[in-house]
Amino acid sequence: MRGAVMHAPGDVRVEDRPDPTIIEPTDAIIRLSATCICGSDLWPYRGIEALDGATPMGHEYCGIVEEVGSAVTTIRPGQFVVGSFWASDGTCEICRAGYQSACTHRTLMGTIGTQAEYARIPLADGTLVATREVPSADLVPHHLAASDVLGTGWFAAVAAEVGPGKTVAVVGDGAVGLMGVLAARQLGAERIIAMSRHEDRQKLALDLGATDIVTERGDDGVERVMELTRGLGAHSVIEAVGTQEAMLQAIRSCRPGGHVGFVGLTHEATIGGMDLFMSLVHLHGGPAPVRRFLPQHLDLIADGTIEPGKVFDLTLPLERAADGYTAMDERRAIKTLLTV
Numbered sequence: 001m002r003g004a005v006m007h008a009p010g011d012v013r014v015e016d017r018p019d020p021t022i023i024e025p026t027d028a029i030i031r032l033s034a035t036c037i038c039g040s041d042l043w044p045y046r047g048i049e050a051l052d053g054a055t056p057m058g059h060e061y062c063g064i065v066e067e068v069g070s071a072v073t074t075i076r077p078g079q080f081v082v083g084s085f086w087a088s089d090g091t092c093e094i095c096r097a098g099y100q101s102a103c104t105h106r107t108l109m110g111t112i113g114t115q116a117e118y119a120r121i122p123l124a125d126g127t128l129v130a131t132r133e134v135p136s137a138d139l140v141p142h143h144l145a146a147s148d149v150l151g152t153g154w155f156a157a158v159a160a161e162v163g164p165g166k167t168v169a170v171v172g173d174g175a176v177g178l179m180g181v182l183a184a185r186q187l188g189a190e191r192i193i194a195m196s197r198h199e200d201r202q203k204l205a206l207d208l209g210a211t212d213i214v215t216e217r218g219d220d221g222v223e224r225v226m227e228l229t230r231g232l233g234a235h236s237v238i239e240a241v242g243t244q245e246a247m248l249q250a251i252r253s254c255r256p257g258g259h260v261g262f263v264g265l266t267h268e269a270t271i272g273g274m275d276l277f278m279s280l281v282h283l284h285g286g287p288a289p290v291r292r293f294l295p296q297h298l299d300l301i302a303d304g305t306i307e308p309g310k311v312f313d314l315t316l317p318l319e320r321a322a323d324g325y326t327a328m329d330e331r332r333a334i335k336t337l338l339t340v
């Protein structure tokens with residue numbers, strides 16, 4: 001099969017990779033309908049995260065089941081399925097509590113590499129959710145978004161206790177931040193403040209449900225949120241960037257007693273003790289348990305209630321994955337969909 005492999009920072013090639021096979025009886029093999037490039041794929045691309053030799057890339061996926069192992073009971077060949085970037089058994093105590101991204105048997109799908117024609121999915125019964133019917137081609141991007149960015153933005157909103165009557169501030173206008181806006185709208189927020197400096201992303205945020213745009217960042221951004229909330233701060237803040245500045249901006253934009261849901265990959269953020277102590281905010285976040293929300297999200301997509309695939313603003317064939325990385329690295333694209 002063909003698949004994207006990163007050889008060094010800035011060097012992604014689509015090349016022949018071995019066809020995946022069933023290794024464990026709980027595995028399934030899927031034929032990808034589409035895959036995509038994640039903001040986190042840019043960390044090794046930019047040399048910020050070390051690469052351990054040539055590495056197959058990709059952890060977002062949806063597609064048709066080709067084959068299942070002997071122990072798989074609920075997933076069948078021919079089904080259209082979506083899974084998350086962590087494979088999870090769905091049965092351990094942590095999974096049953098809704099934290100599948102910390103499953104005691106979890107496998108990171110990035111170690112498998114789903115920017116490819118086929119992929120092996122471990123723990124298929126726990127990991128995969130099948131749709132009621134095979135979706136039409138125009139619905140595939142929405143399902144693909146449900147594999148990561150939708151569930152991640154949604155988890156941030158849930159962690160930030162978004163709900164009716166609340167004011168929500170969203171720090172970050174990347175794909176996850178934009179999905180946080182969508183989630184806040186669906187969860188009934190009264191006011192949604194999107195913090196964005198880019199005109200095209202502001203437009204998309206408004207389209208997805210934002211009511212206010214704040215273009216300032218850092219302390220100036222915090223000040224604008226305070227002005228919009230009678231000096232109190234937002235009830236709920238979604239942090240979807242992962243830098244020191246964004247994390248502090250999120251905590252400082254939140255009112256005492258409020259909640260910050262953080263899902264940006266915080267590589268080197270350091271929160272000062274006094275910032276933390278004096279904030280009086282709840283902090284909850286981490287790698288999102290996307291699997292928790294998948295059944296609900298696939299229903300909302302099937303009903304036409306949400307269109308999370310709007311975050312894909314560049315579509316390329318898998319063979320041109322390298323161009324997709326370049327476009328995202330240069331911020332010419334929010335998120336690249338690769339057709340398979």
Ligand SMILES: [Zn+2]
Nearest residue numbers: 092095103104
């Ligand atoms: Zn588990």
